Amino acid sequence: MIRFENFASYNQYVGLKEPLDDDIDIGYYQPLRMRATSDPVLIDFYRISIKINLVYSNTPDATPITAVFFNSPNLANGWDIAPLPTYTGMYLQLSKKIIAENRFLFKNYLDYGQHEALYLTETEVEEIRTVFELMTPYYNSKKKNNTVLLSYVNVLVSLVEAFYKRQFSTDPKQYNRILTDFQQHLHEYYRQPVKQLPTVQYFADKLGLSANYLGDIIKHLTNKSALENIHDFVVIKAKELLEIKKELNSTEVAYELGFEYPNYFAKFFKKQVNLTPRQYRQSLINK
Template sequence: MKHFADFKSYNDYLGLKKPLDADIDVGYYDPPNMLLKSEAITVDFYRISIKINVVNNATPDRRPITAVFFNSPNLILPIGWDVEPTYTGMYVQLSKKIIEENRYLFKTYLDYGQHEALYLQEDEVQEISAVFRLMVKYYESEKQNYNVLLSYVNVLISLVEAFYKRQFSTDPKAYNRIVTDFQQSLIDYYSKPVSHLPNVQYFADKLGLTANYLGDIIKHFTEKSALENIHDFVIKKAKDLLIENKKLNTTEVAYELGFEYPNYFSKFFKKQVNLTPREYRLQANGKN
């Protein structure tokens, strides 16, 4: 397995142009002069790769595809790639430093490489290509237009967001299973004694997904974030315990739900329900 710590070594390996900057690299693919077959690799930076009509010899279905692919630090491409020299495309490479310093510009798609590519329609290719031409223009002018270049990278990421929403909606059955598994995992979590509150990362690990990817799918199909779904479920459990287990006091209910501090449970419940747990119990008992 080969590991690449910087753009220059990776570009040399692939046969791409020398990067002009250590934190951001923008360019076009030139397949006839590039490495077309590779062993497994990892990179210590982020890549957004747009490939148009690429044929992958390593897959049984050799139909050309047009898609956006993502690479991120620690993501292993176990079989590398084996492609025909007939595709076109472009790429953006971003250092970990630039991501951290400009986190507000970047959304969650940079770790999607672990799950799925973004398959583009023809009009989407045209939009991305237009933005990319502007990125190249400002990249080649180097530091004097650095902020403009970053703004266009943000536009590219925003287009990716819109196109992913379209992809999620195109084949909902493929994603409904993830939503169902997430909801079942919530039920399973509270089917036994718990010692702490669950979080999004816990369920992402259970489902073999990244937290960002899980969160985006849950938000798309439920119109609430994964964390909001968890909070809704916890509140429902809290209400059930307060009504059905009258022997449990508020502190005991808090511990049953995994709250470490009962006072935090009371504040959390009041924020969600506009009543304290005690007020809710009294009101519910009064109605009954």
């Protein structure tokens, strides 16, 4: 599998213009110059691609789609466009270095990993096009103003993340299934002995998603973060154990739930319930 370490080698392979910068590269697709098919390749940078009127070779009679596609380091990606590339659009490429140095500018979207395309409305395409038109002069300028350029990059990434949240609402069947699967795995977690507390990453791995992508879906559908949902469930299980398994003391309950340190369980429970585990048990007796 071919691995591309930089923009220049990848652009040459795909048929895009030579980049002007090693950390930020923006441009417009020119269909007649682009490679129509490719086996999966790896890139060592981030890539946001806006493709307008795209048709795949395996569905040549399908309605063309307009969408945002995302590639991140170490995720393989191939393509087969029919019969030749005819789509237009724009692309933004960001090095790992520029993101690491400016992490405060970037949203969860850049950690979404591999996920479904973001389908754009005409209005959204125009918003993105406008940002590219504003960004391009700063990119092409020999006296590059990186502060302004990075600000526009931040606006673009923020727009894409906002559009994803719009898509979460417009296709509820797909995303409700993810929520249901998350909740199902959460219930199954404590049906076996555990050695640690459940984590967002654990459930993301179970569902084949990145932690940030799963977290944004859960937050959008429940108005609580994935971690808050997990904590709510841990509290329910803690209450059940304190009520039903009276032979277990608080330390044993903590270990049953996967807490490494019993003192942390006591603090966690007090924060969530406003009672210590012992006080909660006493409240049940008083009732």
